Amino acid sequence: MESAESSPLSVVADSNNRSNAEEFNYKYYQPLHIAILKGDWKFTKAFLDNDPSTLTAKITMLGETALHVAALGAQWKLVEKLVQLMPANMLTELDSKGFTCLHYVAVGKSVDTAKALVAKNSSVIQVTSSGFTPLYLCIAAAISKEMVWYLVLNTTEPACCPFKHTDVCAMVSVGFHDIAMYILQRYPNLASTSSTSDDDGSTILHVMSKFPSHFQSGHNFGFWKRCIYRCVPVELEYGNTIWNALEFVPSIKLVRDAKLRHVSAVRLVEFVCSQALTKNDCRFWQSDRIVNVIFDATSSGIVEILRICFRFFPDMVWNHMPNGGYVTQIAIENRQEKVFSFLCKMPTISIMQVMQIMSSTTTFQHKDSDYPPTSHLAARFASQVESIPGAAFQMQRELQWFKEVEKLDNPRIKNYKDRDGKTPWQVFKDNHKALLEEGKIWMKDTSNSCMLVATLIATIAFAAAITVPGGNNQDKGIPIFLSDNTFMVFVVSDALALFSSMTSLLMFLGILNARFAQEDFLVALPQKLIIGLTFLFLAIVTTMVAYGAALSMLVQDRLKWAPIPIVLLACVPIALFAILQLPLLVEMMISTYGSRFSYE
Incomplete structure (x- = not known):
């Protein structure tokens, strides 16, 4: 069999022995096929010069011409050279899949190649394959917006609407x-x-x-x-x-x-x-x-x-949506807070309340009511909600959503019971039992981890306050570095570290001793966690400041430049804590104190 590395001369020799049979001669065209896929223009040109009929022949078993093969191999420069040699009518030639060369070029990125094809034969842009034009394939591929623009600007037939x-x-x-x-x-x-x-x-x-x-x-x-x-x-x-x-x-x-x-x-x-x-x-x-x-x-x-x-x-x-209710009900059922906020400014909210009042004596007692209280929809657990850090804050989000939607219900039907005889709040508690347990575990694990760090900082800060850097005067017990300004930085930062860590410790202890009821996750528990993390971060910062000040006092007489690397190294743990924990803290603050629903 002819090797893929055959030279033009060997192809010439082989062409003299080509069979005149009507069936496709794969052996004959294989070297050309491979050369085109490799972008070997020298070999391709020699083959075509030796056998000009190959320029318009089908050279693959899928009925592809040399132009098709070059486009499929993304050999754009070779395509442009072949276009110059081919008759204009051959550009609209279809392969066995019903595609022209432009169909394949359209799903690529070479606009210059498409321009060369259209310049040679402008009708090629209108050729369809199973109803698909090159433009449609280009759009579906969504690879090159520039290519889409070019094909759109050059699609002009029919004049009524191309x-x-x-x-x-x-x-x-x-x-x-x-x-x-x-x-x-x-x-x-x-x-x-x-x-x-x-x-x-x-x-x-x-x-x-x-x-x-x-x-x-x-x-x-x-x-x-x-x-x-x-x-x-x-x-x-x-x-x-x-x-x-x-x-x-x-x-x-x-x-x-x-x-x-x-x-x-x-x-x-x-x-x-x-x-x-x-x-x-x-x-x-x-x-x-x-x-x-x-x-x-x-x-x-x-x-x-x-x-x-x-x-x-x-x-x-x-x-009214078939099997869906009204717009507001669909928004609530699908947990679309932005849509809900928008609809709260629309009269649809008022009309829903009117419908609820009108139906309170009849429709609400029917299991297929078209106007159920919106709070029953909000009480259901959302299996897929936006990314929230921790089960506790997902529980908080669920409570916030329920409380906000509950405001829509008319006071006359706030205790309306569904087909199972449950009020909205009972439905909420039943649907969120698993999340409540996960939130409880998450809160306790987080508090225990943070308590360990807070306890360690408190111990260090207390020990540092007793054994100050440089020691004390033997006669009066006054610290030796008392007159040094750096010593005052150490004292203040150490005191802040001790007070902050103790405050943080008490907050986390309060979480561990909490009752963990559903309503506690709305404000009480998140607020304690926010305060605890805030003071823990302050304790870490002040501890590193105190350490840096103490170390600087001990070595500054010998190494004047020592404070600079000490400060830089002290910033490393602070930066790491900020990167790892501050985003969580910010999310907690926004979730707890920020406005979850915008009525702009």
């Missing part, structure tokens, strides 16, 4: 909202049409409602990324700003791209709604598809879609 609804929906699903907006502005009819290629008849809004990460409400950035997010300009055009200079920082570029995507998504939703309003198509907004949009947006926590839809079509807030 794009399909599925193309726009695919762009929306991968987050290319600005490109989708570009298309919709030129072909507005696509904004309110639905897909006919599937059974659900998805609209653009329906697709967007399934991707919460495309909106700001679906992102949970950390503290620093939230700060960057607020500072990033909202303009979609990349002007010559300082942000372009900072794009080399991966985290900044990530946040900026996210914000631009969020802004584009909101503008796209507004445009779609405005087009539907312009058409004045009531059937479109009363259809089950739009009800599904509201349901999906509520379940996914996409506040932006709800806000825009309710602004354009206020009546949509009263839509």
Whole structure:
């Protein structure tokens, strides 16, 4: 068999012996196939010069031409060279899978290669494979946004509308909202049409409602990324700003791209709604598809879609979801706090209370009531909630959510019992027994660990206060370094270390002796833990300061530069504690004292 390393001369010799049989000669084309995959243009050119018919022949068992093989191997430079040699009509040639060379190029990153193909034969961009154009495959791959832009700008046939609804929906699903907006502005009819290629008849809004990460409400950035997010300009055009200079920082570029995507998504939703309003198509907004949009947006926590839809079509807030209830009930059942906060400003909350009062004598006693008290929904345990440090604070979050939702219930039905004869609070306790036990164990383990550190610091601080650095004057018992300013730093920091560690110790002891009832996890227990950790951190800092001051006093006469490395080394444990424990402490403070629900 011909070796993959065959020279052009050996191929020439072999070509003289080529069979004239009509069946595919794999042995003959194998060296060319391998050479193309390797990007060996010298061998490829020699083969083609010897046998020009190979340029348009099928050289693989899958019916691929040399151009197909080069594109599949991502040998873009070789593709561009082959394009110059091939007849223009061969660029639309299909392989056995029904793809042209441009279909394969479209899922890559080489825009220059795509430009070479389109320049040779502009019709290649319109060739479909099982209904899929190169543009659709490029969107589905979501590898190169630049490639998508190029194919969109060069797709011009038919003149009435060269794009399909599925193309726009695919762009929306991968987050290319600005490109989708570009298309919709030129072909507005696509904004309110639905897909006919599937059974659900998805609209653009329906697709967007399934991707919460495309909106700001679906992102949970950390503290620093939230700060960057607020500072990033909202303009979609990349002007010559300082942000372009900072794009080399991966985290900044990530946040900026996210914000631009969020802004584009909101503008796209507004445009779609405005087009539907312009058409004045009531059937479109009363259809089950739009009800599904509201349901999906509520379940996914996409506040932006709800806000825009309710602004354009206020009546949509009263839509009753099949097997789901009203918007507020869905938000509560799916634990969507941002949606709940938004809905608390809407009249839907008031109407729910009215429905509850009207039904209090009849409907509530029926097990299939359409208007159950919202607190019963909130009393259920959420198996999947946002990341929370420790079971105790997850229990706190559950209590905060229940207490907040309970405010919605009319006072007349606060003790309403469900089909099992349980009040909302009884349902909450039954559903959170396991979490209560986990929270109790977590609190005790954390307290025991911190007590050990606090006890050690208290012991050291007390011993250091008795045996001061340098000793005492034998006659009067006064410390020898009393007149030294560094000694005063030592005394103050040592005293603070002792007092802080003892306070921390008492707080953790109070946790160990607590009763651990459900309501204690709301404020009492977290507050003790916050105070204990705060004073423990202060004790560690002051202990290191006292140690550094004491060591400096002992060696400063001999080594004048000694305080510098001592201070630097003392900062190491402080920094480690800050990195490991401060985020937890901050989360606890925000969870306990911060506002969990925003009503902006």
